[in-house]
Amino acid sequence: MNDFEKRLAEIPLNPAPAGWREAILAAAEKETPRARATIFPWRPVAWGALAACWVLIGFFNFSGPGRGEIHSLAIAPGRTPTAPQMAEYFERHRLLLRWPAATETIFQIDRSKI
Amino acid sequence: MSADLAAIYDAYGGALIAFARNLTRSDADARDVTQEIFCRLARNPVLLAEARSPRAFLLTMAYRLAVDLHRRRAVRERHAAGPVEVFAPPAHPDETHFRQAVAVAMSELPEEQRAVIHLKLWEALTFEEIAAVLDLSAHTAASRYRYGIDKLRSLLRPVYEEIL
Numbered sequence: 312m313n314d315f316e317k318r319l320a321e322i323p324l325n326p327a328p329a330g331w332r333e334a335i336l337a338a339a340e341k342e343t344p345r346a347r348a349t350i351f352p353w354r355p356v357a358w359g360a361l362a363a364c365w366v367l368i369g370f371f372n373f374s375g376p377g378r379g380e381i382h383s384l385a386i387a388p389g390r391t392p393t394a395p396q397m398a399e400y401f402e403r404h405r406l407l408l409r410w411p412a413a414t415e416t417i418f419q420i421d422r423s424k425i
Numbered sequence: 426m427s428a429d430l431a432a433i434y435d436a437y438g439g440a441l442i443a444f445a446r447n448l449t450r451s452d453a454d455a456r457d458v459t460q461e462i463f464c465r466l467a468r469n470p471v472l473l474a475e476a477r478s479p480r481a482f483l484l485t486m487a488y489r490l491a492v493d494l495h496r497r498r499a500v501r502e503r504h505a506a507g508p509v510e511v512f513a514p515p516a517h518p519d520e521t522h523f524r525q526a527v528a529v530a531m532s533e534l535p536e537e538q539r540a541v542i543h544l545k546l547w548e549a550l551t552f553e554e555i556a557a558v559l560d561l562s563a564h565t566a567a568s569r570y571r572y573g574i575d576k577l578r579s580l581l582r583p584v585y586e587e588i589l
Contacts, residue, residue, distance in 0.1 A: 320547065331459075334460075
């Protein structure tokens with residue numbers, strides 16, 4: 312190392328600004344595994360309750376008809392009506408067809424008598 | 426506060442900040458680099474235990490983080506870095522002038538030459554050790570140092586001859 316290099320090497324470097332030590336170490340402390348564990352601490356009752364909730368949700372989810380079953384029920388044709396049901400249906404239909412004629416006779420009133 | 430991290434900071438923090446400051450030419454970036462080193466040490470406490478030379482290992486981390494930061498800055502329009510006080514302020518005014526001139530001259534060197542010169546002059550590492558820190562050959566480290574010192578000498582000649 313010559314004189315010029317020695318002269319350069321003698322220049323002291325600026326020390327770290329005050330407050331950096333605490334700030335840097337505090338930031339690092341948050342990253343330690345122990346500090347991270349405190350975000351979700353081990354509390355058996357709380358974690359057990361959460362697990363029970365998920366079990367219940369799962370139970371209700373799988374106990375009813377599945378999504379495919381609901382869809383097939385929605386698009387499936389209804390049950391074939393029985394003979395008495397068909398007869399009742401046709402009777403109602405026949406009555407409905409006769410309804411306009413009946414109303415006409417009701418409302419054809421002889422106004423001269425009023 | 427972890428006692429281990431505090432002890433590591435007390436032993437190497439000053440050197441890491443000075444190196445990062447000289448590389449990045451920014452106080453904020455030097456702090457980011459140093460903080461990231463300590464966050465990594467906190468996440469993985471055995472990191473330093475596996476290192477053969479803790480000082481060299483930490484300087485390598487600082488160099489890589491500074492280079493990463495430099496690349497990211499280059500991609501997104503590196504904003505003008507403010508003046509950074511790499512060297513301690515002296516008592517004598519002539520010395521102030523010289524130190525300022527050295528700081529300016531250092532900032533004109535390419536990052537890789539600056540890194541080698543810093544490790545050689547202010548960390549007193551051998552070229553083999555510098556090569557290990559910067560992940561290059563000892564020959565490359567020596568040639569970068571030579572080029573860098575020649576450039577510094579030519580930049581500082583007027584000031585240096587004045588104070589002699």
